[in-house]
Amino acid sequence: MAKLLAVTIVIIAALSAVPILRHTWEPPPDISREGPAIDHQIDETMKEAGICFLAGQVVLALMIWAYAGRGREHKIGKLPGGALGMVILAFLIVGTEVIILGAVSSKVWAQVYFAPLKPGAVAVQVQAQQFAFYFRYPGPDGVFGPIHPDLINDATENFFGLDTDRDPASRDDIVTAEMAIPVNREIQLMMHARDLSHSFYVPALRIQQDFVPGLDLSIHFTANKIGRYEIVCTQLCGLGHYNMKAYLDVMSESDYNDWLKKEAALQ
């Protein structure tokens, strides 16, 4: 039975590795400037984690295979190096990995979060609510009009609570149900939660950021491939959480400008 367990452990470990090695299930292809660094970090971690996983399972299997069922005629032996050896090994393997992974991942994180916003970035506001995303562009004046919660009315499609009569800045704001951005331009995404916690996840962009009700925060990114991509909510927000999604269209600069004009005309 022990030998069967050892073989089973090895088979399970090997089978588990197959989909990873064959890249059977992968995230959508990356379309962002910051994405390659994140993908690279995942790949490097996969190698190290994979080696630790396989090595750990194989060693466990070997130990079971070799030492199960031994009777008193076999001497009990001490592992060379003993406990101190194991401690040193743990510090060496894991400690080194920790330092390297930690250092490199900090750099990648900094690229995503601490890099300054490029001048000329396109500002887009995204509002999350049960169970939809809406987007707002500031219009030619470049200023977002203030939000008035008491004016919010989904029936009249005043999702943001804009007072276009009294707030000049609101008059040219463009509110849409889909997000469009120009390719290869820095985008400043300003995130506002209308009701509860939500999250903005675009796997293709390698972005996931929670909204914080009461705290408007912003992130920035650059998409470098034209196409249509999904935005999904990942922070549990109620019964419609599974279906809370929108589309992101990455367009050429000219197509984007045409789209913006068309949307402005519909306001």
Added chain:
Amino acid sequence: MHDLRAHATQHHGPPQSFIRKYIFSTDHKVIGKQYYGLGLVAVFVGMGLSWIMRLHLGWTDLRIPGLAWLSPNGAPGGVLTPEYYLQLMTMHATFMVFFVLTVAPFAAFGNFFLPIQVGAEDMPFPHINMMSFWVTFVAFCILVSSFFFSDGPALSGWTAYAPLSAVGAVAGPGQGVGQVLWALSIAVFCVGQLLGSLNFIPTTLDMRAKGLSLSRMPLTVWAWFITSCMGLTAFAVLMPACILLIMDHVVGTSFFIPSNLVVSGQIQPHSGGSTLLWQHLFWFFGHPEVYIAIVPAMGIVSHVLVTFMRRPLLSYKVVIGSMLSLAFLSYMVYGHHMFVSGMNPISSLVFSFPTLIITIPSTILVLIWLGSLYRSRLRITTASLFALGFISMFITGGVSGFFLAQPPIDIMVHATYFVVGHFHFVMAVAAIFGIFSGTYFWFPKMFGRMMSERLGKLHFWLTFVGVYCIFMPFHYLGLAGNVRRYQAFVDDYTMNLIPIHRFATVAALFTGAVQLIFLYNLVHSRFWGEKAPDNPWESTSLEWSTTSPPPYDNFGGRHPIVYHDPYQYGVQSATGSDYIMQDSPEEEQPEAAETNR
């Protein structure tokens, strides 16, 4: 230091009535069994809920027989509504994390065996101990009751993030009364566990038998002691957090609700609160909680493995040091649940480093277990199989932590099935394997009868393969971006992942059914199992020096004196065996064995 042993002896005669013997008992052994029974009920309820969830995830329009009768609103025609899926999911996790993983390895086995392993007649505060179980039981009843009130239980997950969990019924079904009952249940649960810690700690520090120094305590005692210290601080934070949450609902405070929220078209009458505050309070509890779930299992697995390897671990002190390090570091890492929460990104980096570093004591433990197997005399029993299985599961669950510990990778896998796979391996599977190992190991002592080894091994094999089939695919789903807590998958990029969900569902149903073998074995053996000798496993710690089951005062009037450390295996005893009991006065005579400290 005040001698609590005398106190326990004087005021603690054997009970006479049925009620005092079996219901409101102050006997730690009965309380341990009561906790175990509670955990057993909770695990089957939680597992049943997971079956319903997994069936729905595989086949969203499936009519599940009996469900419409159980909940006409939640499952009209037997098809789960989106909200009912989330409600069942919330309850599944709450039952499992609190009423199984905290109760069974810590409260159940700890209550039964901690006093015996330290040579005491009972815990120093038996009535508080009794209260700890019944308060926990009341918490369980409150949680179950939330199924039957208003529009059902909470749907905000076991993590109950604000403002969804705080604004009330306006946020959705179950978020009114259901959420309040959830928070009340958990607050009461915290009280129960705090009362438990109030006994575990003085038992360990003050009730030890003569000769049982701290460095002679079995690793299980160390594990329970460390866990109870963690419990004091962790539950002491969650309880007030739940009270504040209830106040936001019932009294109109705004601890977790900022101003100007418009929920379902209504401006909420709250201001000044912080949604992130809930997350900080919850995860300050939540991360130590997962170590509260796993450290007792580590202690059990270490203790069981030593017995069946017939040799001590490479180093007793290193194992204790590692468990202590895990406990200490567990308070520093909690922000890794919040990398993309909107907290300051610098904080994310700050939390990331101890999260990576906590891998070190975990790795040391795994290497010590593996290294101790080297040139041992490993005996294969069901208990040792589950202990070995624990190591496999812990390795698997542990390495997925490498990904989650790094904030930029967490951007991709946060709130996906990758996280679900990770925590199911380390908690749902590894910790449960620790519970199984402890059950098969200690059942003879608890009930005086042996469990069936044949059925036990069948249980092990089918469960071991089954859980890998369920949870390994979750990592692939997560890496592909499959978001968790969805009742159905409607996004274009996840359409090709549905077959994996169906595979996991079939595996889950199969593995769940296999647990009926365990249940049958448990019940059948309890009444008709072969009578157990006092020490069927030839183990050394004090519980094996008394009868199976132990008498009321644990040692039949005897006060054991401890002469040896807990793991005298691979020695030459005067009786010809390869071990010496802790309370045996004979001197240690190493065979060719080398004992390591």
